[in-house]
Amino acid sequence: DTAVSQTPKYLVTQMGNDKSIKCEQNLGHDTMYWYKQDSKKFLKIMFSYNNKELIINETVPNRFSPKSPDKAHLNLHINSLELGDSAVYFCASSPRRAGSNEQFFGPGTRLTVL
Amino acid sequence: GNSVTQMEGPVTLSEEAFLTINCTYTATGYPSLFWYVQYPGEGLQLLLKATKADDKGSNKGFEATYRKETTSFHLEKGSVQVSDSAVYFCALSDSTDKLIFGTGTRLQVFP
Numbered sequence: 069d070t071a072v073s074q075t076p077k078y079l080v081t082q083m084g085n086d087k088s089i090k091c092e093q094n095l096g097h098d099t100m101y102w103y104k105q106d107s108k109k110f111l112k113i114m115f116s117y118n119n120k121e122l123i124i125n126e127t128v129p130n131r132f133s134p135k136s137p138d139k140a141h142l143n144l145h146i147n148s149l150e151l152g153d154s155a156v157y158f159c160a161s162s163p164r165r166a167g168s169n170e171q172f173f174g175p176g177t178r179l180t181v182l
Numbered sequence: 183g184n185s186v187t188q189m190e191g192p193v194t195l196s197e198e199a200f201l202t203i204n205c206t207y208t209a210t211g212y213p214s215l216f217w218y219v220q221y222p223g224e225g226l227q228l229l230l231k232a233t234k235a236d237d238k239g240s241n242k243g244f245e246a247t248y249r250k251e252t253t254s255f256h257l258e259k260g261s262v263q264v265s266d267s268a269v270y271f272c273a274l275s276d277s278t279d280k281l282i283f284g285t286g287t288r289l290q291v292f293p
Contacts, residue, residue, distance in 0.1 A: 099279065101280070101281075103281075108285070109220075109269055109285070109286045109288075110283070110285055110286070111226075111271065111281075111283040111286075112283070113280045113281065113282075116279070116280060123278075124278060124280055126280075158225060158226065160226075160281075162279065164279055169214055169275035169279045169281070170216070170228055170231060171228075171281055172228070173218075173225040173226040173227070174225055175224060175225040176224075176225045
C-alpha cells in the first residue's frame with residue numbers, strides 16, 4: 069500500500085551511461101515532482117508535471133528528461149551521466165488543492181556515478 | 183526570489199530538553215509553510231504545516247506558528263526523545279506550487 073514508490077533504491081553506474089529512475093503514486097494526485105538532494109542535504113526542485121503536462125522546469129540540463137506516461141507515473145531519464153549527477157533523487161506527488169500544497173515523497177533513489 | 187533560511191546545525195540535545203529550530207522566509211504573497219523530517223536513510227515526511235498567518239501546525243508534540251509580522255515559522259518541541267534525531271527541513275510553497283526548502287537542520291538527541 070505504498071503511496072509514492074521509486075525504483076531502483078540504489079543505482080551505481082559509470083560516467084557517460086544513460087539511466088532511468090521510475091516513480092509511481094497510488095494516491096490519485098494530479099501533480100508529480102522530481103527533487104534532487106545533494107551531498108550536503110540541500111533539496112531543490114527539478115521538474116513538476118500536472119496531468120502529464122510539464123509545468124515546472126528549473127533550468128535543469130537537457131540531459132535530464134522527465135516522462136509522464138499517465139498521471140500516476142513520472143519517470144526520470146538521464147543521458148550521459150556525469151560525476152556531479154551523484155545525488156539522492158526524490159519523487160513527490162500532490163493533490164494541488166487550493167490553499168495547500170502538501171507533497172508526499174517517495175523513499176528516494178541514491179545515484180552514484182563513478 | 184522566494185527563499186527559506188534555517189539555523190545551522192547540528193543541534194545537539196539531551197533527552198527531554200526543549201527544542202527550537204529557527205526558520206525565516208522571504209516570499210511575495212501568502213505562501214503555505216511546512217516542516218518536513220528526514221530520518222536516516224529515509225525519504226521526507228511531512229511533520230506539520232500552516233497555510234495562513236497565525237495558524238499553528240502541530241504533530242507528534244512538535245509545533246510551529248506562522249508569523250507574518252516576523253516572517254518566521256520556528257519549530258518547537260517541549261521534550262525531545264532520542265527517536266526525534268533526524269534532519270528537519272523548513273519549506274514554503276509559492277504561487278507555482280513548488281516547494282522551496284531551507285538547508286535543513288540536523289538534530290541529535292542523546293540519552
